[in-house]
Amino acid sequence: MKVLLRRAASVVSGMPPPLILSILYAVLIVLGAALLMLPFSHTVPISWSDAIFTSTSAVTVTGLVVLDTGADLTWFGQFVVAFLIQMGGLGLMTFAVLILGALGLPVGITGKLYLREDLNQSSVHQLSKLVLTILKVVVFCEVAGAMLLTLTFVPHYGFWQGIWEALFHSISAFNNAGFSTFPNGLVPYATDPVVNVIIPALFIIGGIGYVVLHDIFTQKSWRAWSLHTKIMLLGTGFLIPWSVGMFAVLEWSNPDTLGQFDSIFARLTVSWFQGVTTRTAGFNTTDIGALHDSTSMMFISLMLIGGGPTSTAGGIKVTTFVVMIIATVAFFRRQQQLHAFGRSIAPDQVMKVMALTAISVILVFVAVFLLTASHDGHFLDISFEVASAFGTVGLSRGLTAELSEFGRAVIVFVMFLGRVGPLTLGFFLATHSAPRVRYPEGKIYLG
Template sequence: MKVAIPRLRTGLHRKAMRLSPPALLATFYLILAIIGGLALWLPVSHHGDVKFLDAFFTSMSAVTVTGLAVVDTGSAYTIFGQVVIAVLIQLGGLGLMTFAVFVLSAIGISVGFSQRLILREDLNQSSLGDLATLVRTIVVVAVICEGVGAVLLAFIFVPTSGWAYGLWEAVFHSVSAFNNAGFGLWPDSLTRWVDNPLMNLVIPALFIIGGLGFIVLGDLYAKRNWRGLSLHSKLMIVGTVSLILWSWSMFGALEWNNPGTLGALDSVWAKVQASWFQAVTTRTAGFNTIDIGKMHDSTVLMMMTLMLIGAGSTSTAGGIKVTTFIVLLLATVAFFRRTTTLHAFGRSLGVNEVMKVLALTTVSIFIVFVGLFIVSISHDGSFIALAFEVTSAFGTVGLSMGTTTELDTVGRVVIMCVMFLGRVGPLTLGFFLARHTVAKVRYPPGQIFLG
């Protein structure tokens, strides 16, 4: 005779089940960052000079695929610690729920409705749709890209570091690049390969592919022609190419004769390669091949703008996203043309898309300004360097002008919070903080004067 044993639910479990999917997702990421910090704090993970706050900062930076660091990853952490960082980058870049759903599907367990809601928030989707197919696409694309990237990078690292550590360097940087994390194993990032053609091809290719977004990659694989692509894919491709060409030419023009950056390079080809790398790394990648701290203020401001924009939705990158920026431009054009709808590639966008974009941009700017305000109180460094650091943290970029290591405890906590908010997403946080209520009273229309 079988006796049914009732399932016991603790108070913590009941509270977790009452959380909305965005809140639960944010909780998952926070728990992962805490576990990662504890793992990196273990004696086996470092060489004895890493405090818990430093380990937690590194973990948060890895989970949010940012790349900002307060200690040198290559010298402060052991191989075990570096493996922990790589795992955190992979989980944070592709998404915790992506891995969970992939594993459950692989062993034949169906994914429930509540899990699909969380996955929808993790992948920044508006509908539940066939999320399992998207998850499989994400995992397959990641494995292929990171594998190919590691093989190609091995041709650079193995000759200088030997087979064992050289292969590990190739794998680590391939994972870091594809997930737009920007973690490197050298204190000067990739500056020693500033004029290496293979490095300037493989690393940017990885973070551009990872930054396009898995929906775009899946769309390109399925349709394989421009006419059949969705509006989102077309906007992402056009926006990405336009931003890359613009930033590439602008960086070269602004820094060509700067003795601290491009001016220190001997050949035109080396300057072109360095301009290309710095132009695309601002799309939340975080690697650099020149000294970021010696750039002109005008270049710094341009890079801050690009970091705030970021890359694509459902990608490994951060920022407000390219499509958000494009919709902002389209809405501005529509206002001056006195039209009520937005048009792009034969499709129209409604008011809901514009409202979401405005909300996302407003919240993002608010987070950056509040973070900068608090950090500027506790730190007396250069204002533009602080602004660059905070913007890099929010865009989960990881580029630094050297200020991160100089911040006090308050400053580091603020940077961690900004990284977390930048990864989880301002709108995602706003969704579970806001209560959806139906208006019971309607008010007569009013008029305000703008501008």
């Protein structure tokens, strides 16, 4: 037995940290599915396919559902989903470091390496301070969000049920999961002032990234903020008005979405909520299946961009998108060096952006192809579903419930890679090998 344990430890120690983290997330998904399969977790018969899909969606903080979370799951089942969301959003290694810290145990260099990969950091320095910032932000935001949401949910559902609904939606919102215990999502609260302020505040804070929040809390001056924070805030400051404004323009006269409201203020309120939720959270206050095709195409692009690194959001990330734009502008200006806010951007960062974007496009294309080949659904619905799964968003035009077992497997795989894929990619991109041979430069005609 000891020999087997030693061999297992030797194999694990030889694995790259991103691979180990991916395995840990997979184990968490299986354990979550097993808990959901328990007789007292559900009110209707469910299959292992239902459980695996739900558990994956929760751990990857996506929000695509094949079950009615509020009706098909008991209180214990809903608690399991909330716990999986919290673990997936917070990060397994972050959670482990918090537990070790509470017990007064050292993390060790190996644990710091895993934590560095989990938080997508380039070094192990300042990790303890970052974890402390994460803990403060998570506890404060989720508790404060739940307390404020009780103002809406307690009057509707009673004291205890209202508190649970507020806590569940606070956890789901901050972790950008998009899970709701209501059958129609947040559509009944489309114009509720508390929901339209608190829920977006939670998922915007959760999706902007812990590094940005750490800079904002510890550095009071804009000049002292890191280049990452400045680029992230710049990208977010552009994408939010763009998505909100374009949603209002495209859907203003649609009788199934904004057109059903007579009040201009109500239309603007729904536009605000649906515009900011699209890149990360996946909540809905209107019928997503009734959107115009043009709006759906815009949503696909926003879901693929996603939120910020070291956050609870998915996608290729806002910083990746901004650096890609900066690189494109620099190319047309014949600039040899990329720079922003008085800081240069290293060529290896640009290469990472190119690799991440290319792999993401290939993954999405292959998934769309597989679902198109195996389903008779509308092409736009399939593309929307895949983009939502990859961006761990959770919005759907109604295709999720119609997926075959093969289709569910494809979406589960895309959700999983959307959550842990960048970790594995980061490992391979960080592996350097000095070239032993130099080759003469060749000419390639591009474009």
